Amino acid sequence: MKFASLSLTTFAAVTLSLAALTSCTRKQDTIKVGHFASLTGKEAAFGLASSKGIRLAVEELNAAGGILGRPVEYLVEDIQSKQGESATVVKKLLSRDKVVAILGGNPSTNSLEAAPLCQNAKIPMMAISSTNPKVTEVGDYIFRICFIDPFQGAVLAKFAHENLKSRRLALLTSVTPYGIGLSNVLRQRFTALGGQIVLEQKYAEGDKDFKAQLTALRALKPDVIAATGYYTEAALICLQARALGFEIPIIGGDGWEAPQLAELGGKAVEGTFYSTHYAATNVAPEVQSFVKKYRARWDNETPEGVAALAYDAMKLYADAMTRAGTTDGPKVRAALAATKDFPGITGRTTMDAQRNSSKPAIILTVKNGRTEFVTAVAP
Amino acid sequence: MTTQSESLNSQLSTPLSEFLQQLLNGLSLGAIYALIALGYTMVYGVLRFINFAHSDVFMVGAFIGYYAGKLVPENTIWGGLVVLALSMLGCAVLGMTIERLAYRPLRGAATLNVLITAIGVSLLLEYSGQVFFGAAPRTFPAIFPVKNFSVGGLVISTNQLSVIVVAALLMVALQFIVHRTKIGTAMRAVSLNPKAAQLVGINIDVVISFTFGLGSALAAAGGILYALNYPSIDPLMGVMPGLKAFVAAVLGGIGNIPGAALGGLILGTVETFVNGSQWSTYKDAIAFAILIIIMLFRPAGLLGKFTVEKV
Numbered sequence: 001m002k003f004a005s006l007s008l009t010t011f012a013a014v015t016l017s018l019a020a021l022t023s024c025t026r027k028q029d030t031i032k033v034g035h036f037a038s039l040t041g042k043e044a045a046f047g048l049a050s051s052k053g054i055r056l057a058v059e060e061l062n063a064a065g066g067i068l069g070r071p072v073e074y075l076v077e078d079i080q081s082k083q084g085e086s087a088t089v090v091k092k093l094l095s096r097d098k099v100v101a102i103l104g105g106n107p108s109t110n111s112l113e114a115a116p117l118c119q120n121a122k123i124p125m126m127a128i129s130s131t132n133p134k135v136t137e138v139g140d141y142i143f144r145i146c147f148i149d150p151f152q153g154a155v156l157a158k159f160a161h162e163n164l165k166s167r168r169l170a171l172l173t174s175v176t177p178y179g180i181g182l183s184n185v186l187r188q189r190f191t192a193l194g195g196q197i198v199l200e201q202k203y204a205e206g207d208k209d210f211k212a213q214l215t216a217l218r219a220l221k222p223d224v225i226a227a228t229g230y231y232t233e234a235a236l237i238c239l240q241a242r243a244l245g246f247e248i249p250i251i252g253g254d255g256w257e258a259p260q261l262a263e264l265g266g267k268a269v270e271g272t273f274y275s276t277h278y279a280a281t282n283v284a285p286e287v288q289s290f291v292k293k294y295r296a297r298w299d300n301e302t303p304e305g306v307a308a309l310a311y312d313a314m315k316l317y318a319d320a321m322t323r324a325g326t327t328d329g330p331k332v333r334a335a336l337a338a339t340k341d342f343p344g345i346t347g348r349t350t351m352d353a354q355r356n357s358s359k360p361a362i363i364l365t366v367k368n369g370r371t372e373f374v375t376a377v378a379p
Numbered sequence: 380m381t382t383q384s385e386s387l388n389s390q391l392s393t394p395l396s397e398f399l400q401q402l403l404n405g406l407s408l409g410a411i412y413a414l415i416a417l418g419y420t421m422v423y424g425v426l427r428f429i430n431f432a433h434s435d436v437f438m439v440g441a442f443i444g445y446y447a448g449k450l451v452p453e454n455t456i457w458g459g460l461v462v463l464a465l466s467m468l469g470c471a472v473l474g475m476t477i478e479r480l481a482y483r484p485l486r487g488a489a490t491l492n493v494l495i496t497a498i499g500v501s502l503l504l505e506y507s508g509q510v511f512f513g514a515a516p517r518t519f520p521a522i523f524p525v526k527n528f529s530v531g532g533l534v535i536s537t538n539q540l541s542v543i544v545v546a547a548l549l550m551v552a553l554q555f556i557v558h559r560t561k562i563g564t565a566m567r568a569v570s571l572n573p574k575a576a577q578l579v580g581i582n583i584d585v586v587i588s589f590t591f592g593l594g595s596a597l598a599a600a601g602g603i604l605y606a607l608n609y610p611s612i613d614p615l616m617g618v619m620p621g622l623k624a625f626v627a628a629v630l631g632g633i634g635n636i637p638g639a640a641l642g643g644l645i646l647g648t649v650e651t652f653v654n655g656s657q658w659s660t661y662k663d664a665i666a667f668a669i670l671i672i673i674m675l676f677r678p679a680g681l682l683g684k685f686t687v688e689k690v
Binding site for chain 1: 396397400401404405408509513514515516518525527529534536538608609610611613619650651652653654655656659660
């Protein structure tokens with residue numbers, strides 16, 4: 001038995017390495033781009049939408065002759081909505097697949113895990129919707145295509161104060177780098193505008209019961225509740241808040257954006273607001289043409305913000321590699337850092353000194369189970 | 380700092396209504412923990428081992444409810460009861476199958492072997508759940524009609540009430556089965572001394588099968604009630620409630636049925652009160668710290684005794 005299994009493994013190893021060798025020689029001239037995202041689990045909506053956005057961009061690039069005359073090969077790894085997985089799969093992408101660029105991730109936690117690895121390997125990484133400022137502080141190879149929490153927090157504070165006329169805001173902070181970062185800025189800016197934070201309560205992602213936190217809020221009579229986590233918890237918070245008799249608006253950041261929000265929250269999420277990077281209902285021609293292409297490719301599905309960001313991220317890589325004239329890490333990095341007014345679906349991107357893109361945010365509301373454009377806010 | 384003192388002031392202004400609301404929230408969460416804890420405690424009572432797969436039977440219960448809920452009209456009492464019954468029946472069969480296939484061949488072997496097998500079955504259920512049901516969370520349908528009514532500042536949801544009522548009814552039924560029926564007497568006999576029970580003509584296999592079926596049916600009911608209150612279900616949803624329920628069973632005195640119920644209620648209530656305070660991030664730490672303190676003073680649990688009958 002022992003011998004049999006031993007020889008089997010050896011055989012498998014030999015075939016595998018042979019296969020690897022042949023595939024290496026065959027696909028030598030593709031440009032390998034790696035993407036890490038949650039394709040399963042509770043954050044799957046972000047990962048799947050990002051992946052569809054990138055695929056669309058890659059297919060367009062390849063149809064137009066690839067980058068620098070070489071076809072793009074897209075490799076995606078599932079991080080299963082689990083902590084720790086990002087580091088594992090990015091190591092694999094870097095060392096085994098030898099990708100020349102990394103795309104991802106969505107939650108800031110994931111990007112913070114992956115960023116040091118990319119920095120050490122001198123391979124550029126483009127975070128898609130990680131809005132925590134710390135992500136790009138890891139090093140000069142780390143970029144992002146989205147805006148950052150201070151910006152989004154300021155937008156939400158301004159929107160709550162001016163559009164919703166809120167003076168007594170209650171904060172439900174998700175204990176994640178994303179949630180804490182967003183809440184901190186929201187608290188500072190809302191107080192600076194003259195509003196009052198009546199109470200801040202914390203919760204963990206994966207929690208299902210928020211009745212206790214909401215009950216504690218009830219006596220304080222807030223006029224708006226802000227929940228700074230992701231969509232699954234946001235929907236449950238809305239459901240339980242409505243069940244406890246809260247009729248005030250509930251607001252959140254781009255972590256809310258997923259079809260699951262309305263699916264899970266149903267009537268409870270009607271009339272809630274969240275800030276995001278782009279709106280499919282935006283009439284700008286480049287947005288409408290993107291929406292049309294995306295719908296045609298992905299079964300009539302309307303692209304979410306992360307899909308648009310992911311698409312922009314891939315196109316920006318292509319742009320930077322073309323400008324650099326190579327896929328060499330340090331040179332692509334320099335080209336990315338020099339990006340100025342890159343025309344994307346989510347607005348014109350200019351990389352600042354901290355390698356963050358800044359663009360106006362858009363506020364959406366849920367109406368009859370669909371999202372509707374409310375306003376664009378610059379803080 | 381101002382926000383904290385502000386909040387304290389206002390909290391003191393309506394302390395009673397908030398206290399009662401939190402108590403209600405806590406009791407409805409605790410009732411679910413209690414239902415799951417009963418399954419742990421019964422199996423321990425008869426077989427002296429912890430059935431770690433129990434929390435995943437809870438998950439399967441919720442998923443049977445999810446699929447069955449699509450077949451009956453939403454928001455009707457009879458539809459809800461049919462779903463509840465189907466799920467309990469399905470899980471009873473699942474529990475008995477697990478016992479027949481995984482645990483019975485190991486009967487008489489060292490407890491550790493069975494324990495590890497139980498962990499294996501648990502992982503098998505969790506990950507085959509991800510294959511069959513998919514790993515993404517699903518939205519549980521509203522199978523029972525839901526109404527919220529407020530009584531003197533207290534908002535009561537019919538879901539919360541039904542959790543407490545269904546849990547109470549099932550626990551009374553269980554107490555009746557264990558103490559007033561023939562099979563219950565047999566269960567207690569097996570628990571007391573399996574060999575002697577066999578000598579007086581009790582079919583141990585039937586009794587153990589029945590225990591697993593009963594415990595799993597309760598877990599299924601817990602799964603449905605949990606999903607009604609927190610309508611996002613996924614194949615790993617059983618892990619945390621299962622762990623809490625196990626702690627509840629130990630807290631009340633493992634092997635002791637009223638103990639499991641009491642432990643569940645205490646754990647649910649403590650967790651809710653901590654969650655509603657400024658220390659919400661420490662809710663699990665505080666809940667488990669209480670467990671450690673109680674175990675230090677009463678090593679057999681609140682209602683547990685070392686040598687008396689255990690079922």
